[in-house]
Amino acid sequence: MNTQPRTMNKSRQRDAIVNYIMTYHNHPTADTIYNAIKKDFPNISLGTVYRNLTLLTELGTIKKLSCGGTSEHFDGDTTPHNHFICNQCGNITDLDMENIDFINELASKHFDGEISGHNIYFYGLCCSCKKETTK
């Protein structure tokens, strides 16, 4: 039995969510999006944000980032790239580095299952926190 809707209707709220994520590449949480969108949709419900984020993740329009904080983050950039999380301030940023998808092959070598992708989270001190600590 298929529990998915047969067709997807358009929804102004969902459009606003996608628009926010695609405009600000700041890996927002559901709550961040909720508060930002409230300016245009004062009555929007947090549940609506969560429901659409789940839906969009399932559709592959966005990606969910689980990097150990109290809540999940979302990324509008679904192309392969890696993230850095600052141990001090907790900020998440994209990491500009050469593509290393070949590690999937390395991981497959001694593995009987099927590897389809990976997530990499680098940790350390971001530029500004590094400056702070060396003061």
Added chain:
Amino acid sequence: MNTQPRTMNKSRQRDAIVNYIMTYHNHPTADTIYNAIKKDFPNISLGTVYRNLTLLTELGTIKKLSCGGTSEHFDGDTTPHNHFICNQCGNITDLDMENIDFINELASKHFDGEISGHNIYFYGLCCSCKKETTK
């Protein structure tokens, strides 16, 4: 001001937690550990498990794994190694592959902060789930 205890007392409960994690390399959640230890400590509190897991993580005795499920997992193996999470059954396993810590250098190349480490989570189908789907 230092909020840490000045010395660490021994605690049978904490020993049992460490012992469980080091014995079964199954990346357990707090709840898994709690239920396992209850056999020896029928009155142990879930809070005690959480408190000690946090403490042990801070001490570096164990590592916390945040791989996107509903709860956190813990790993008694603190040596560099990578994990695989099955998209179907959710099982977490160690991935036997060559060390690729050199990616920290690659990541540092165009990065102004300081990179101290990384976590890699591979995704896909584990051996048994792969067999299931091809039946």
Added chain:
DNA sequence: TCAAAAATAATAACTGTTACTAGTTTTACG
């Protein structure tokens, strides 16, 4: 225009985790 399907707002419920408190265990030292 109108009915069916999809989506929403509002709210309640749920779940993993943390905080609090009174009582117990461990430890250091006389």
Added chain:
DNA sequence: CGTAAAACTAGTAACAGTTATTATTTTTGA
């Protein structure tokens, strides 16, 4: 030893992020 201070625990309440429920509204296609 005995004992007092510090560390730790059980039990429980509180909290935060997320999901489920439901009545209502919006979207869509004929």
